[in-house]
Amino acid sequence: MSEFIQVCSTNDLVKNSGVAALINGTQVALFYINDEVYALNNYDPIGKANVMSRGMIGDLKGELMVAAPLQKQHYSLKTGVCMDVEGVSIPSYEAKIENNQVFVKL
Amino acid sequence: MSKQKIVVIGNGMVGHNFIEKLVASEGYDNFEVHTFCEEPRVAYDRVYLSSYFSGKTAEDLTLVKPKFYEKNGVNIYINDKAVDIDRSAKTVTSEAGITISYDKLVMATGSYPFVPPIEGNNRDGCLVYRTIEDLDAMKEVAARGKVGVVVGGGLLGLEAAKALVDLGLDTHVVEFAPRLMPVQLDDGGAALLKRKIENLGVTVHTSKATTMITDGQHCMNKMVFADGEELETDMVLFSAGIRPRDDLGAKVGLELGPRGGILIDNQCRTNDPNVFAIGECALHDGMIYGLVAPGYAMAQAVVNQLNAEPGSFEGADMSTKLKLMGIDVASIGDPHGNDENALSYVYENGPEEIYKKIVVTPDGKKLLGAVLVGDAEDFGNLLQIMLNDMDLPDHPDMLILPNRDGGGSELFGPDALPETAQLCSCYDVSKGDIVNAIEGGCCTMADIKATTEAGTGCGGCVQLVTNVLNSELEKRGVEVNTDICEHFGHTRQELYHICQVEEIKDFDTLLSKHGKGCGCEVCKQAVGSIFASLWNSYALEEDKIALQDTNDNYLGNMQKDGTYSVIPRVPGGEITPQKLIVLGEVATKYKLYTKVNGGQRIVLFGAQMNDLPAIWKTLIEAGFESGQAYAKSLRTVKSCVGSTWCRFGLDDSVTMAIALENRYKGLRSPHKLKMGVSGCTRECAEAQAKDIGLISTENGWNLFVCGNGGMKPRHADLFATDLTTEQVFKYVDRLLMFYIKTADRMQRTATWMDNLEGGLAYLQDVVINDSLGMGEALEAQMEALHNTYKCDWKTAIENPEFTKRFRSFVNVDTPAEQLFVQERGQIRPATEAEKLAGIAVEIKQIA
Numbered sequence: 001m002s003e004f005i006q007v008c009s010t011n012d013l014v015k016n017s018g019v020a021a022l023i024n025g026t027q028v029a030l031f032y033i034n035d036e037v038y039a040l041n042n043y044d045p046i047g048k049a050n051v052m053s054r055g056m057i058g059d060l061k062g063e064l065m066v067a068a069p070l071q072k073q074h075y076s077l078k079t080g081v082c083m084d085v086e087g088v089s090i091p092s093y094e095a096k097i098e099n100n101q102v103f104v105k106l
Numbered sequence: 107m108s109k110q111k112i113v114v115i116g117n118g119m120v121g122h123n124f125i126e127k128l129v130a131s132e133g134y135d136n137f138e139v140h141t142f143c144e145e146p147r148v149a150y151d152r153v154y155l156s157s158y159f160s161g162k163t164a165e166d167l168t169l170v171k172p173k174f175y176e177k178n179g180v181n182i183y184i185n186d187k188a189v190d191i192d193r194s195a196k197t198v199t200s201e202a203g204i205t206i207s208y209d210k211l212v213m214a215t216g217s218y219p220f221v222p223p224i225e226g227n228n229r230d231g232c233l234v235y236r237t238i239e240d241l242d243a244m245k246e247v248a249a250r251g252k253v254g255v256v257v258g259g260g261l262l263g264l265e266a267a268k269a270l271v272d273l274g275l276d277t278h279v280v281e282f283a284p285r286l287m288p289v290q291l292d293d294g295g296a297a298l299l300k301r302k303i304e305n306l307g308v309t310v311h312t313s314k315a316t317t318m319i320t321d322g323q324h325c326m327n328k329m330v331f332a333d334g335e336e337l338e339t340d341m342v343l344f345s346a347g348i349r350p351r352d353d354l355g356a357k358v359g360l361e362l363g364p365r366g367g368i369l370i371d372n373q374c375r376t377n378d379p380n381v382f383a384i385g386e387c388a389l390h391d392g393m394i395y396g397l398v399a400p401g402y403a404m405a406q407a408v409v410n411q412l413n414a415e416p417g418s419f420e421g422a423d424m425s426t427k428l429k430l431m432g433i434d435v436a437s438i439g440d441p442h443g444n445d446e447n448a449l450s451y452v453y454e455n456g457p458e459e460i461y462k463k464i465v466v467t468p469d470g471k472k473l474l475g476a477v478l479v480g481d482a483e484d485f486g487n488l489l490q491i492m493l494n495d496m497d498l499p500d501h502p503d504m505l506i507l508p509n510r511d512g513g514g515s516e517l518f519g520p521d522a523l524p525e526t527a528q529l530c531s532c533y534d535v536s537k538g539d540i541v542n543a544i545e546g547g548c549c550t551m552a553d554i555k556a557t558t559e560a561g562t563g564c565g566g567c568v569q570l571v572t573n574v575l576n577s578e579l580e581k582r583g584v585e586v587n588t589d590i591c592e593h594f595g596h597t598r599q600e601l602y603h604i605c606q607v608e609e610i611k612d613f614d615t616l617l618s619k620h621g622k623g624c625g626c627e628v629c630k631q632a633v634g635s636i637f638a639s640l641w642n643s644y645a646l647e648e649d650k651i652a653l654q655d656t657n658d659n660y661l662g663n664m665q666k667d668g669t670y671s672v673i674p675r676v677p678g679g680e681i682t683p684q685k686l687i688v689l690g691e692v693a694t695k696y697k698l699y700t701k702v703n704g705g706q707r708i709v710l711f712g713a714q715m716n717d718l719p720a721i722w723k724t725l726i727e728a729g730f731e732s733g734q735a736y737a738k739s740l741r742t743v744k745s746c747v748g749s750t751w752c753r754f755g756l757d758d759s760v761t762m763a764i765a766l767e768n769r770y771k772g773l774r775s776p777h778k779l780k781m782g783v784s785g786c787t788r789e790c791a792e793a794q795a796k797d798i799g800l801i802s803t804e805n806g807w808n809l810f811v812c813g814n815g816g817m818k819p820r821h822a823d824l825f826a827t828d829l830t831t832e833q834v835f836k837y838v839d840r841l842l843m844f845y846i847k848t849a850d851r852m853q854r855t856a857t858w859m860d861n862l863e864g865g866l867a868y869l870q871d872v873v874i875n876d877s878l879g880m881g882e883a884l885e886a887q888m889e890a891l892h893n894t895y896k897c898d899w900k901t902a903i904e905n906p907e908f909t910k911r912f913r914s915f916v917n918v919d920t921p922a923e924q925l926f927v928q929e930r931g932q933i934r935p936a937t938e939a940e941k942l943a944g945i946a947v948e949i950k951q952i953a
Contacts, residue, residue, distance in 0.1 A: 012916040016624075016652030017659075020922075022915040027922070033624065048938060049668035050922060054656040058626035061592065067627035069656035069664055 004096065004103040013037065013102065018066065020053035023106060028093065029053035030102065031066060031077055038077040039095035039104045044068050045088055052090065109138040112412065113198050113208040115188040115354070117143030119152060120385030120401035121214030122169055127405055129178045133413040139180045140206045142198070144187035145237060148175070153398060156265050158241045159272035160870055161808075161826040167238070191358040193378055210380055212408060213355055213368060217348035217386035217396070222257070226319030231326045232342045235266045244341065248273040251340020253325050255279070257316060259286040262396075263345035264430045267308055270343065271431070278309045278337060280329070282346075285312055290426065290437030294452060295477040298461040302433045302480065311337075348396050350387045363389040372418040373411055374404050382408045391421055399531045423493060427478075427485040429864060432877040434482035439475035439492050441465060448474055451503040455480075462506040464488065471497055476506075486570025490527050520574040529574065530567040535560035537574055544578045551575060552860045556818075568863045590851060591628040594621040598776065598851040601629075602636050611641055612649045631655050632851040635738055638774035639846050642894040644901055646908040657736035660715055660912065661722075661898050667935035669924060672698070672710040672721055674730035675771060678745050678763035678783075679706040688728040692721055699932045705742035705780060707733060712933055716914045716921050722899040732899040734772055738852075740779045743767040744792065748785030748802070755785035757802035762831065763791075766798070769835065770842065772895045773888075776849040776858075779842070780814060794822045797855045798838055803827070807834050811841060811869070815856040823859075823866050826874060836885060840873045843884040 007021050013032035020042050021028045027042035029052040042050045047070030055066040057077065064077040074083040080092035094105040112128070114121050125139060143149075150167040158167065175182045183200060190199040191211065199205045219234040221227050231247050234240055248254065254270040256263045259281030270277040279286070285296030286303070300310045315332040322328035325338040350367040352360075361369045361377040367389025374382045374390075385401035386394060395401060400422035410417025427436035440448075447468040454461050460480040466473055473492045478485060484506060491498070491505075499505070525538035535558045543557045551572055555561050561568045588597045596604065601616070610616045613633055617625060625633075634653030637643040643650055645658045657663050662670030674689070689708055693700045696717055698710040713721055722732075735741060743766045746752065748759030763783040770779070782793035783800045793799030799810035805828040813822025826837060849858040862868055871877040902908040914922040926933040927940055936945075 008917045014651055014911070015648070019916045020914065021917045022920060023917070027915075030916070047666070049666065051656070051664065051668040054659065054664070054668075056627035056630055056652070056655060057624075058593075058630060059624040060626060062623070064624065065626070070666065072627065 002105050004094070004105045007102045007104050010037075010097055010100045010102060016057065018053040018055060018057065020050070021104070023104060026106060028104060028106075029055075029066075030095065030104070031057050033057055033064060033077070035097075037095045037097050037102055038064070039093040040066070040075065040077070040080050041091040041093075043090070044070055045090060046073055046082075046085065047071055110136055110209045110412070111207060112137050112139045112210050112212065113206055114139065114141040114212045114214055115198065116214035116216055116351075116385075116387075117141055117145070117149050117182065117184075118214060118216045118385065119149055119169060119398050120216070120405055121212070122149030123402050124212060124214060124384060124405035124408060125180055126174075127409045128412065129174075129180070131409055131413050134178075137412070140208075141180065141182050142186055142188040142200055143182060143184045144201075145239075146185045147238065148182065148184065150238065152236070154867075155235070155241065156269040156272065157867070158238070159245075159269045160874060161824055163824070163827070164238050166824055188354065191354065191381075193358055193381070196380065208380070210382065210412065213360075213376070213381065213383040213387055214385050214405075215351040215354060215387040217350050217394070219344055220347045220349050221344045222316070222346055224316050224319060226327075227342075227344070229319055229327055229342075231340050232319065232344070234344050235262065235269070241269075244269065244273065244343065247341045248275055251326060252276055253278070253339040254341040254343060255329060255337060255339040256343045256345055258344065258346035259283070259310065259312065260289065260345070260347065261287060261426070261428070261430075262348075264303070265428075266343055266345045267303075268431045270341070271306070271308065275341065277307070278311060278339065279303070280311045280314050280316065280331075280337070282315055283312065286310065287435070287437070290424075290441065290477070291435070291479070292441050292463060292477050294454060294463060295435075295437075295441075295461045295479040298454075298459060298479045299430075299433065299435060302459060303431060306431050308431070348386060348394070350389065350394055352387055355383065355387070363392070367394050370404075370419075372407075372420060374408050374419055384408060390419060393421065395422060395424070397422075397424065397426065402534070423489075425485075425489050425492075427482050429867065429871075432871045432875065434478065434480060436478040436482040436485040437476070438478075438485070438489050439465070439473070441475040441477040445474065451506065453503070453506045453508075455508075464502060464506055466498060466502050470502060473498060473502070478506075483569055486529065486567055486573075490523050490529075490570070494524055494527055496522065520570070520577040523574070529571050530558075530560035532567075533559040533562070535567075535571075540571060540574050541578055544575065544582070548575075549579065549584070550857075550861075552857050555860060562865075590632055591626055593617065593623045593625050593629045596620065598632050598636070599848050601633060602640070602847060605633070605636050606640055611637060611643065613653055614649070627655065628851070631658075634658065635774050635776070635851075639891070642772075642891055642896075644896070645898065646902060646911060648907075651911070660718065661732060661736055661902060662713065662718060663736045665711060665935070667712075667924065668922075669712045669714060669935070670718060671735065672713050672718070672725070673703070673707055673733040673735035674725050675733040675767070676707050676730075677767040677771075678743055678760050680760055680764060681708075685728060685730065688725065688730075692724050696721055697933060699934060706744045707735070707742055709735070712924075712926065712935070714914070714921055714924060715912050718912050719903050719909045723903050726897070726900055726903065731771070731897040734898065737774065737898075738776065738778050739772060739774050740767065740770040740781070743781040743783060744796070745783045746785050746790035748783075752785055754788060755802070756804060757785055757807070759783040759785035759791065759800075759802060762800060762802075762807075762834075765831075765835075766800075766838070769892055770838075772898070773842065773846075773891055775842065775846050777816075777852055777854045779855070795819070796822060798822075798842075800834060806830055809834060809837060812855040812859040812866075814854060816854050818856075820856040825866070825870060836881075837873050839888040840876075840881050840884045841869070843888050844869075844872060844880075847884075 018031045027050045029040050029042040031038045042052045055069045057066045065074045080090035082088035096103050148170040186200045186202045189201050197207045219236050254275035255278045256267045259279050318330040322338040326340045329337045352368050355368040368383040370383050370388045384404035404419045407417040407419040425438040448465050450465045452463045463477045465475040476488045527537045548554050630653045645654045693710050699712045703709045743763040745759045745763035749755035779797045781798040782791040782796040784791040784793045785802050794810050799822050801808045807829045808827045809825045810822035811825040925936040927936050
């Protein structure tokens with residue numbers, strides 16, 4: 001059973017945007033929107049590069065999403081499921097903020 | 107079987123059009139074609155003659171595609187006039203003495219301008235407006251004088267008046283009738299047109315009969331009128347109507363009408379069954395058609411008959427829509443209500459200077475005619491209603507009343523038109539042709555133009571074709587929605603204006619006042635670009651970061667492997683040896699792939715995000731600036747070496763390119779921009795393939811605009827000629843600022859211009875003639891942006907808050923792993939196969 005790992009402080013996040021973190025050798029993209037933090041793997045399965053943290057975020061039909069920076073596919077911030085290409089998804093991780101500290105469970 | 111010999115006399119618009127149509131017809135192999143052209147050049151566009159004074163050359167006006175006659179085996183005798191016809195021997199003889207026999211003869215001798223029999227009408231400075239040679243004569247007189255008078259206030263006269271304005275003359279129009287355009291307009295429409303033209307600085311004299319032209323005191327000539335008044339002028343330009351060129355026909359016994367014109371029947375045959383007449387030399391059913399479209403229709407009728415296909419000319423509609431000096435004027439059918447029982451409706455809007463009138467049958471069921479001045483948007487709709495004999499609504503006035511509540515009548519929407527309705531008369535494109543093009547995959551007006559040619563002639567049908575396009579797309583389930591995305595019910599242009607008017611400078615404010623949801627990559631980027639265009643806002647400010655796509659966000663182009671390119675600005679492509687050395691040193695130190703890119707700049711590829719600030723710190727210390735190669739903004743100004751080094755260079759293209767690049771660097775626009783400057787017409791900088799291109803000539807700079815086109819390559823259009831450096835910047839300032847204000851998101855200049863109603867001519871009007879009166883404001887806005895320019899990278903490295911952004915990871919200092927392989931002595935990204943095979947080298951330790 002994995003545990004929440006303390007990653008960084010909320011000051012390291014960028015409002016309405018993403019940053020990358022290296023957690024136990026795994027690249028994780030952290031997105032900060034509406035005072036919540038969302039964590040996805042940083043690897044873009046279609047563009048095949050570690051770039052997801054550099055995608056733009058927002059919502060589509062009410063669902064929070066990140067647009068992959070290379071080819072612009074949309075992925076749900078909550079589930080990592082690709083909204084444009086069936087069968088594609090990015091691993092998503094539980095994440096939370098407590099006392100201005102960011103925690104992620106791999 | 108031997109070929110049938112066809113001889114065409116006259117190589118004007120109609121004569122050439124006939125040959126084009128014959129060549130394109132399936133039976134062309136059965137014909138041998140000869141044509142006489144008395145002018146020193148092949149057919150050119152007389153409809154747009156006045157553009158000769160606003161930048162077009164004789165070559166630009168040509169209607170003949172390169173080598174058209176050679177390729178198709180047509181024998182053309184240029185600069186040789188047909189002077190005799192032997193109808194019994196069936197031969198034509200020319201001035202140069204060539205005699206050609208024919209099976210069928212086509213008279214396309216056109217018309218000549220009517221010069222009223224006034225004393226002094228042949229004095230120095232008295233000219234007509236018909237050929238390129240006439241235009242050169244006008245230029246010559248204009249160079250010697252200050253005042254010009256056009257005699258004749260008809261269509262052609264007003265077009266000629268524009269030419270005089272373009273030539274810089276104090277311009278007058280003298281019309282015999284009590285109103286302008288007496289054939290096409292009624293009193294109300296003509297009165298408004300007069301007012302509008304006078305606002306443009308042209309003096310209009312109506313009900314004036316000229317009795318004599320004599321010596322002037324201040325000018326070369328003086329016109330004396332029947333009412334005793336006098337007007338001093340240097341140039342007198344006669345544009346008082348046309349007369350058919352029927353002299354050769356008359357000489358050889360072709361039957362003429364009582365007031366001239368070679369008589370033809372519905373098959374365009376003269377009284378000699380082997381001789382046809384088409385265009386303005388022909389008299390059909392009592393009419394000489396002074397428009398080009400009926401001439402083209404006659405040409406088609408003759409081509410059909412030669413190919414033994416049914417075809418006849420039954421007369422043509424004289425409706426016309428045009429832009430006279432930027433003013434919309436349209437006339438449909440019978441605008442005078444010649445049927446005395448006809449009823450009319452008039453809408454006149456004084457403040458907005460709009461006049462509209464429709465004439466209907468006494469029972470109010472059918473449309474007989476219309477006049478539109480100041481706003482001719484309804485032209486297409488009204489014309490189709492009349493041509494297709496459609497029933498009018500119960501209250502016909504609703505057709506011209508402004509649609510203020512947005513409700514609108516669908517009765518006469520594009521769906522009501524039959525498939526056969528001809529939407530574009532210049533290229534004979536029907537609604538059915540448009541529908542077929544859409545079936546074939548056309549989705550935008552630019553596609554439609556490229557596929558069908560509709561809208562590429564006079565531009566009068568663009569509005570209607572757009573309506574048909576939108577309606578058809580909607581029927582096919584394509585939602586025609588100009589909203590930028592689901593978060594804003596606005597176009598980019600509207601958002602631009604909202605931000606400007608309300609002085610909105612951050613996304614949250616804009617979203618809360620005018621949008622919904624959180625935004626997305628589409629609207630955020632567009633708004634980020636708008637803020638940058640309006641306020642020169644900086645991409646890495648806390649509240650702007652979220653609006654930038656990764657390129658703007660990290661001030662570099664993200665490559666396929668997630669690394670970035672580093673491209674310093676090298677204005678005009680001119681670089682010192684010392685700077686080259688620094689680039690080499692930086693590339694070596696950070697193990698970067700180095701190349702000269704398509705825009706003549708040196709690029710360093712493969713930079714890790716976390717190395718970018720250090721790389722740029724070194725470059726900036728060496729005197730470089732950001733090249734904005736990551737942004738939708740000016741990329742590069744390509745140049746040759748110009749007069750400084752080149753044997754052929756006429757002007758200093760390098761200095762010009764550097765000046766352009768420094769003026770517009772950092773300017774954020776709807777799409778990326780490229781420019782080019784060539785020092786002579788050899789065009790080594792390929793300036794005609796750029797958004798903005800300059801070519802030096804002996805008389806100054808020729809300015810080309812809206813080329814490039816991206817996925818659909820497009821040549822730039824000649825915009826203006828013989829410009830001074832000062833004029834170049836004035837025009838480019840205005841054009842780019844107008845583009846930034848009005849283009850759609852991610853719309854290149856080429857598509858933007860194609861989608862402007864009126865296209866190039868409209869743009870010239872806005873920029874050169876300042877028809878919207880916003881020229882100075884546009885220049886001032888550009889000046890403000892120029893004055894607040896800062897190098898993106900200098901700003902970034904001077905502020906730790908901004909450089910923080912470039913860390914690979916927020917929680918550890920380890921740089922990200924990046925896999926490359928060596929090729930030709932440099933790195934490149936490893937392919938997936940190479941990564942799996944383990945032959946990629948990891949490069950992360952930088953010395």
